[in-house]
Amino acid sequence: MTSTLTISDLTKRFGDVAALAGVSLSVAPGERVALLGHNGAGKSTLMKIILGLIPMSSGKVTICDAAPGSAAARAAVAYLPENAAFHPALTGLEQTRHYLRLRGEDPGLAMGLMEKVGLGPAARRRIGTYSKGMRQRVGLAQALIGHPRLLVLDEPTSGLDPVSRREFYALLDELAAQGSSILLSSHALTEVEARTDRIVILSKGRLVAEGTLADLRRRADLPVTLHVTARNGCASDVAAQLPGAILVDGALHMTCPQSAKLETMGRIAALGPKVADLDVLPPSLEDLYAHFSQRGAP
């Protein structure tokens, strides 16, 4: 199957600032891709170019075989911009009906969409009375209109509480199962970890890493952290056997390379009854993320 979104060698400059430099990426149908990167990394810029809202400096972008911003592309893509606050004088239902009509869909579907994003009881209230998360849900509701081939969501879960986030990702799973591709940006690494197929890390406008979480883990080869708890009175004994370990809150903390993990664990096990407990902590997504974005920095 051909990919829904293909970006090759995309560059975007704002005067002297290179917001994006040589980014290439493709998203397959039904794939959920998370775009990570520090503030100003170029995530929103990339999305706006995909939508045809701002021109690119060089490179090529195709969405379902169409150019960004073309009628075919606009019909196929749904978008949720960052910090969208809808008109306070309209109700959520009216706003959603308007967006349905703009897409040539039946405005009668609005109530169903409102319920889908959990705004059913508030649908007839003015958006001016909504909380931040509720406004964000109006944005999500409009992104679900029709059967978009590609959803471009800029920080969709900002302002949502943890339960709503779960519900939101469940909605995305449903869409992805129907073949919609999803490109979303986020600063919340833990939720992205469980809920997306692939991670793309941008740093200063350059794509510094791309792959599944397992891929990235393997490639980064970050040290594993081990926490060893010694039995009463044996702490100094154990510490002597484990060079490099430091005592923190009664437990010995040490790190070792990924490749030496089993060997190190073996050495600890050999200490026998002196050791009460052993915890192995794989590198967190935050560690991975920091690793790749620092590597990308010049």
Added chain:
Amino acid sequence: MTRILSTALTEFRIALRNRWVAIALVLMAVFSLVLSLAGSAPTGGLGIDRLSVAVASLTSLSVYLIPLLALLMSFDAIAGEAERGTLPLLLAYPIAREEILIGKLLAHLAILTLAVLLGHGIAAAVALWTDENALDGLPALARLSWSSVLLGATFLGAGYALSSLSRRPSGAAGLTIGLWLGLVVLYDLALLSAIVADNGGWFTIHAFPIALLANPADAFRLFNLTASGATAAAAGVGGAADAIPLWQSLTSVLLWPLAALAIAAAAFRKVTP
């Protein structure tokens, strides 16, 4: 078409809830009532009916009020969307920028038309009540009505253009007030002082008529006063209306809305969200 109508309906609803509709209707109604009551004081045997007198004063009022209402409704049109962050979303939808503008224009124009019809209806009613000859003034009133709507369209277009250029509602508000002051108030003052200084020379004969036609507000006043032959009743810049043929001011009245909307479309096309 659905997209334009949906945009118009949504904008109309917003204007209704933001009290713009109420403000426009009340302003036009109150001023029309006051002016037509004042106009129905004894006319001193001038030989013109009371409605025609009211039309002359309504014309002077509309020159100020219609542009003001139009600018107040339009300054937020693009800048407001930009500030709320909904502009990029709207532009990502399958709707052309021209369609967005036309939709907003339809809603705002409908409100202006309602206000004009209400105000002029009241004026006609009051005049007919007090003077049976007032029927003679109806054509002049009808002319004032449609030219007021066109004047409104011109300033709506100007408002959309400034809204696109400034990108911030506060900036757009400042620009539109500046435009209103400049075109409606200061322009005439500058022309008058130039005429006084010129003392019947080249400027008064050649530049002044063109300067009047070039300003949509002045052309509107000129057109209505010339057409109803009421130039005698008007003071100031309007008093110079005799010298300019009707077709010229009519052309200006008809062309300005198109020009203003073309400028608005061009300015909006330049906006990158």
